[in-house]
Amino acid sequence: MKIVAFVLAGGEGTRLYPLTVMHAKPALHFVNGFRIIDFVLSNLFNSGVCSIYVLAQYKPQSLIDHLGGVWIPRFNGKDRFLTVISPDPVGGEGAFKGTADAVYQNLQLVRRHEPEMVAVFAADHVYRMDIGQMADFHRACDADVSVAASPVPIETASAFGILRTGEGGCIREFQEKPLRPAAIPGTPTRAYASMGNYLFRPAVLAHLLEEANASGGSDFGRHIMPRLPGRYRMFAYDFSGNSVPGVAAHEERGYWRDVGTIAALDAARKDTEGSRPRFDIYNQVWPILGHEHDARLINDADRVSRRKERVEPRVHRGARVFETTEHFCVEPHEAPFRNM
Template identity: 60%
Template sequence: MKILALVLAGGNGTRLHPLTADHAKPALPFAAGYRIIDFVLGNLVNSGIPSIYVLAQYKPRSLIEHIRTAWVPRSRGREPAISVVLPGTCGGSTPFRGTADAVYQNLHLIKRHKPDLVAVFAADHVYRMDVRQMARFHLDRGAEVTIAGARVPIAQGSAFGVMAVNAAGELHEFLEKPERPVPTPDDADRTYASMGNYLFNPRVLVELLEECTRNGGTDFGHHIMPILPRRHRVFAYDFARNTVPGAQPYEERGYWRDIGTIDAYKAAQRDVLGPLPCFSLVNPKWPIRSDAYLVRRPNAPTAPKMEALMKAEPT
């Protein structure tokens, strides 16, 4: 099964100002040399996904430099598995107007790679996830679209896109930041929050984005997800069922945090501290790269220059 990954890293992180005055939100330092984007990239790389494109826009220089030093060296002279794509790389000069528009402007990557599935993942969350398990769930149910969902207290649901599902996980309704979140089928105190991680059958994704663009839509959460239940076979993947090797008994099962505000950013930093953290940054069986990687391995191969990463992708 061939999966193409598109990582959404173009937002300006207005709720994290002034921290994002000089950095894109995914490039913000997190803890112990890690940056926020390292978690999604670590998950994709550890899941064996060969082609990963980071769609960047707002203040991208520090993000590009970080990927150049911490991630590209893993290719060891081969074609980089991770590429940064900026607006205009397919010949135009239009900025990305939203998450859906960013993927729409890069549909040529689907044509080039001809994947079995397209993973569209957010770049600003802290978690560990084996994407292959989500892909198996998608295939086993004959889904056209699968949305990863984290169980959060229902009182917090208004901060997220929320999914109403049946007992089998099939999506009945998607509500973007609702006043009254819908509980999960088996727990009235919890709701399924969209993690901003989606798996699409390629044909369905292309059709949705083309229609969305014709109608003036630009965003997955606002313009694509709400219409899916009426038209496609869509499932919510319960992130609580996902497991990765090396997790410690004292860690919070299904740990996932959306780093959307300064308070959330600080709280997640506290979660990784102490001898028994609820989310450990150290897991040799599911490693994450960071700025500290080359310090620990001083003989690591030299990375290509930043200009190579910023060079437009051929169409």
Template identity: 45%
Template structure:
């Protein structure tokens, strides 16, 4: 029986998500009313039957490690199943990880422990559902040295991605980073194949490629720019079409759903898409569950119903986490994480509230993201006057206001 191990790259700093990444790594950012970004790749791997997983961390890893310890205790009873953190430790020299390829290179000892036939190298900061087992079967059927997960995108949008040029069999001829003229898919001249940043290598091929790259002084030590860009000339490299298969329990509306939430505006849009009647990302499919926050909490509660006086606890078109108390306030078109309290006469529209937020009496919040543990003062106004908000908070290009704890001098909290 062939063996495999998954190496999940989770050291990303996420500069474009600042200040949400001020106290946590990008994979540890909250998403979807209950989860962290890393929960999506881990759920995909576990649901697909891959139970030997190493998570490689670096930037501000405390929050991520705590989450993995509490939410993903896979190794508690079965010795050959594990999700383990591999912190940056300068294993091969006096430097931190210089790139995604170097992160794996500095952890080659982890592969020797398992001696796998194939190694999966996946990112951890995208939102999607994927049956990785189907990709693995494709990789082995093609006897590929390297298989790249790809997503068909309109050719007009492909200039923002790393794009793969493939032949009629799916074999990769070339890789181009953000091309001005993207090569089209065979038979689909209006579409191009974008790399998702997920790879499956034959183990020996990966070792050889990482050692070769480590010796290149001019290399950025990045899987896309340095390994994938040159591998087609030496290796059998194939493109796996992610949109060609649906996970268990999914329907056509979810086909090809994949979101890069690497900016505040992209994150905000993906979050609020969840409140639609039938979102493309189905968080209620028990056949392909997204596993995440195991913290115990009571049920959500809505109190006060003084309609004549305007003191009504209610939520409309909103995702609500466990332990939320809406006490005489009104929430519309929002995503509210666990243990948030909405106090009387407050009004929240088009917002994302991270765990443990407390919205003071009479406050009004609009088109904003409130970080974990922020206490919004009574009567506060956020998102109604962007010029005033710009003097106090972070505002994205699209006008989304992001509020962190230290914006109100609340720096003695935790993540």
């Protein structure tokens, strides 16, 4: 299975001001050297999705520097690439008018690769996800469009695209940031929120973007997704059923956070703290990558050549130390978890 991914990383992040005065929201530091964009890229990489275009626009330089120094070197080989695309000049005539327009301006890349599916994913959320499981769902439903969805508290649901679903996850209605969000049937305290992660049948995506462009639509959430129920085979993928290896028993299942405000960002950072964190950023089975000092993932193809124990004379800023560590010298053979 071949997936081409577009990562939407052009947002200004006005609710995160003043943190975003000089940096795009996805380039903001999270904890211990990780950036917000590292979560979506780690999920794609760990899932074996290694054909990735990052669409950047607002204050892109620190994002480009991070991707060029830490991420792009990971992608080498046939059909393995990470390419950053930013309008030149930023703010000029060719500037992206919105999330949908950003992908529309790069539709030729979809046609070039002829993928089975196109992933359009947000770059500003904190979570772990095996995208292969969503792709399996998309295929099993013979879907034109699949939307990753997660239950959220009804009192915060107005900040999201809200789904009303029917049998088998078929989406009956998509409302972008409604004032009165509909609750999940039988669960009045929760609503079903779009995570901003979509899988498309390529021909359907091209038609939708061309249609939106002709009518002046530029945004997935506002101009495209609400018009699809009833017209296309559109399904909600229940993220709560996504299983990622290495998650400890004390962690929150289905952890997903939109960190679009300073309060939300601070809360997510706190969720990584302590010896029993709600979200363990150091899961070594499904690692969050992107830190300049990443350890190599040990897998079955790696060979341990020698081993010794030692006490480090110093510890990197922000590190959590609970016990002594065994250090291994490994000859790595980096490979994705899944072959998409």
